[in-house]
Amino acid sequence: MIEAQELTKRYGRTTAVDRLTFxxxxxxxxxxxxxxxxxxxxxxxxxxxxxxxxxxxVTVDGRALREHRRGLRHVGASLDxxxxxxxxxxxxxxxxxxxxxxLSRRRVGDVLAExxxxxxxxxxxxxxxxxxxxxxGIAGALLGDPPVLIFDEPFNGLDAAGIVWIRGLFRxxxxxxxxxxxxxxxxxxxxxxxxxxxxxxxxxxxxxxxxEEFAARGAAPSASLEDVFxxxxxxxxxxxxxxxx
Ligand SMILES: Nc1ncnc2c1ncn2[C@@H]1O[C@H](COP(=O)(O)OP(=O)(O)OP(=O)(O)O)[C@@H](O)[C@H]1O
Numbered sequence: 001m002i003e004a005q006e007l008t009k010r011y012g013r014t015t016a017v018d019r020l021t022f023x024x025x026x027x028x029x030x031x032x033x034x035x036x037x038x039x040x041x042x043x044x045x046x047x048x049x050x051x052x053x054x055x056x057x058v059t060v061d062g063r064a065l066r067e068h069r070r071g072l073r074h075v076g077a078s079l080d081x082x083x084x085x086x087x088x089x090x091x092x093x094x095x096x097x098x099x100x101x102x103l104s105r106r107r108v109g110d111v112l113a114e115x116x117x118x119x120x121x122x123x124x125x126x127x128x129x130x131x132x133x134x135x136x137g138i139a140g141a142l143l144g145d146p147p148v149l150i151f152d153e154p155f156n157g158l159d160a161a162g163i164v165w166i167r168g169l170f171r172x173x174x175x176x177x178x179x180x181x182x183x184x185x186x187x188x189x190x191x192x193x194x195x196x197x198x199x200x201x202x203x204x205x206x207x208x209x210x211x212e213e214f215a216a217r218g219a220a221p222s223a224s225l226e227d228v229f230x231x232x233x234x235x236x237x238x239x240x241x242x243x244x245x
Contacts, residue, residue, distance in 0.1 A: 001026055001179060002047055002148065006056035009042055009203075016042040018203035019056065024196075025179045026147070029174045030195035031211075032183035037201035041079070042181040044152050047181075048077055053202050060148055072101045072144030076178050078137030079152040083224070085125030090117055093125060097140055110138040116165070130157025148179045155186055167193050191215075191225045201233045 002024035009017040017039045024030045034040050040214040045051040047058050049065035060068065060075055068074045112118050115135040120128070125136065134157055141149055151170075155163055169195060174180045182191055190197065190203050190211070197214050199207040207214050211225070218228040 001062075001151075002060050002181060004043070004047070004056065004058040007046055007053050008037050008055045009039075009046055009051060010054050016203050017046065017053075017097055020200065020203065020205055021056075022198045022205060022208045024179055024198070026179045027174055027177050028195040029170050029180045029182060029193055030196045030198060031190035032181060032198050032200075033185070033187065033190060033229065034200040034206075036185070038200050038233075040153055040200065042203075044077070044079060044150055044181075044183060045199070047150060048075070048079075070144075072097070072103060072146060074128065074144070074146050075148040075150065076141030076144055076146040077150040077152075078134070078141045079150075079156065080156060081130060081133035081137045083139075084125045084133065084136060086124065088125055089122050090125060090128075090139075092122040092133070093136065094139060094143060098143055101144065103144055107143050107145070111142045114142060114169075115139045131159060131162050134158055134162070134166075138166070149173060149176070149181070151180075151182045153184055154182060155189055157183055163189065187225050199229070199232065201235075207234050 004020050004022050007017055007020040008015065020043060032040055042051065046053050047060065065075060090112065091108060094111065095105055098105050098108055112121050115138050117132065117135050117139065120132060125133065128136065134154055138154065141151065154166060158166060170180050170182060192210055196210050197207060215225055215228060217232065219231060
């Protein structure tokens with residue numbers, strides 16, 4: 001379970017995350033939606049302890065992440081498909097990750113098979129397509145077999161078969177009782193994948209509810225998830241995207 005309470009992060013005069021309170025439950029896939037620049041990536045970095053909050057608190061299973069000793073055994077994440085060293089092979093990258101986190105190297109073969117990269121295991125990551133890098137990022141997140149999983153825009157670069165695969169994988173991970181928190185701007189994907197949604201605009205909470213509850217907010221009975229999203233975020237479309245990251 002991930003719980004954020006009044007979480008706030010500022011960059012200069014920009015409030016990237018604004019008193020954000022939400023709960024991400026185990027056994028569900030929770031989609032994290034918001035317009036460009038609304039603070040999704042910043043929030044995920046706060047959850048993972050990669051950035052410090054200015055105020056508020058976020059806990060994973062009751063503790064701040066830095067207080068967890070089990071590291072990748074407790075929380076696995078893939079935030080940026082391009083952050084693996086391009087000169088390494090997929091196998092070496094995962095072996096290094098396993099080694100630096102005190103995990104068995106035997107897991108490397110398991111997760112490569114899980115994400116369908118066995119045949120590319122010895123190839124340099126620099127030559128991978130974006131979809132292959134996404135699969136590698138997911139493999140890294142699964143390495144410690146953790147109960148909590150966090151993915152930032154994992155659908156980017158995946159082809160149709162990859163999207164079907166990832167949907168099945170995330171659903172299975174949730175069915176195993178894990179907490180699965182997935183940011184995306186692909187609303188149609190979320191409609192098919194997620195049980196619950198956390199929606200933000202300009203860093204502030206708009207919704208934390210089931211997909212059905214969110215869909216029912218539409219002004220017209222036949223409103224699609226996209227229609228509801230546009231209605232609710234219309235006055236929170238962010239024009240901060242040009243700010244320096
Ligand atoms: N390191 C940083 N320094 C300064 N401003 C930042 C930094 N990181 C993020 N921001 C700003 O904080 C706001 C939220 O950015 P963030 O990347 O979290 O949004 P996002 O919802 O993930 O966006 P997108 O969907 O476009 O990836 C933006 O205005 C962004 O410019």
